[in-house]
Every structure is written in C-alpha cells, then in structure tokens.
Amino acid sequence: MTASRGLLAVIAGPSGVGKGTVHGRARAWLPESVLSVSVTTRAPRPGEVDGVDYHFISPERFQELVDQDQLLEWAEYDGERYGTPRAPVEEAVAAGRIVVLDIELQGALQVKEHDPAALLVLLVPPSFEELERRLRARGTEPEAALQRRLARAREELSAAHRFDVEVVNDDLDHCVEEVLAAIERARASAQAASDRTGDHPSGLA
Secondary structure, X not given: OOOOOOEEEXXXXXXXXXXXXXXXXXXXXXXXXXXOOOEEOOOOOOOOOEOOOEEEOOHHHHHHHHHOOOEEEEEEEOOEEEEEEHXXXXXXXXXXXXXXXXXXXXXXXXXXXXOOOOEEEEEEOOOHHHHHHHHHHHOOOOHHHHHHHHHHHXXXXXXXXXXXXXXXXXXXXXXXXXXXXXHHHHHHHHHHHHHHHOOOOOOOO
C-alpha cells in the first residue's frame, strides 16, 4: 500500500459496540495514521486529559466553531455536543496520512457529505441482545438513560446501508483485522483513482 495518498476513515457504531477499543487497536497498526482529537461541551470524566481524549470547551466556544464552519462534523448526544475540528483533518489527508475518526452515526454521515472518498465503517454487535448485555454490564446509568441508548442503537443499526463496510465485533482481533483490510482496500482504490485522473482523491483537499 502506497503512502502517497491520504484517507479519511470513520469507525462508527452504537454505544457499547467497542468503537474506542477497535479505533485504538487499528491506529496502533497504522504508523502513518494521525489522531484527530474531538471537541466536546461535556465535562471530563475521571482520568480523561484535555487535549488528549478531547478538547473540553464551553458551549459558547462550540457554537463559535459551528458558526465559523471550523468543524468537519458535529452532533448532539445526551444534551452535550461533540465535533471534529476541520483543519487538522484536511491537512493530514492532504499530506498523505490516514485519519481514523471514532464518531457517532450523525457525524459519520456528515463526513461522507463533505468527503465522498471517505471510508465509513459501521461496527455492529453479534446481536442486539448482546449489545444490551454489554451496556447493562457497565452499571453506570439509570434505566431511563439505558433505554435511550438502546433506542438510539436501533436507529444507528438501521442505517447500515449508508456505510461502506459493516463489521461484526464478536472477536476483537478478527474485527480489527477486518477494519484494517477495509482501510487498505480504500487506500488502494483512492490511489488507483488518483493515478488515473492525476487529481487528489479526497474531497477535502
């Protein structure tokens, strides 16, 4: 796989499916990848570091970024807003790097609108019952909040047809292998398209 062309890849899926773990494992196998740190209006959780896990900003500052079109995508979840700064992603893809985003469904579809060459990967659980079991095992939310997450998960899974690749996360190692293979295929396809046309394959550039 040549390193001359960049790629924007998105890993999405319902809460509890393991996006964060798969994202971290996949990036560890991609030395040319760049970490995109999202912005959010929510407060840091125990152990989270500003500028590493997220950029924690005020609702007012978030709205400024939206108004100035400085976010590639953004979404609201449980009353808080999350977004991906546009400039670092565009610069990395233009430089031939791989950017792998771990974001929600709404944001993933926004990314595809901005960059049709982006790869959208949807992680799905082995079954909806298994997803509910994983969420309940966390023991971190009241029943009402859990039901909201489950309702949102049904909505996200029903949008599978809008993604380029669907990967079942029933075995972590195999799941990561499938995600990496999808990224390699998309990178090779983008390179081939660029070689044919002489243009940059990404709509971001």
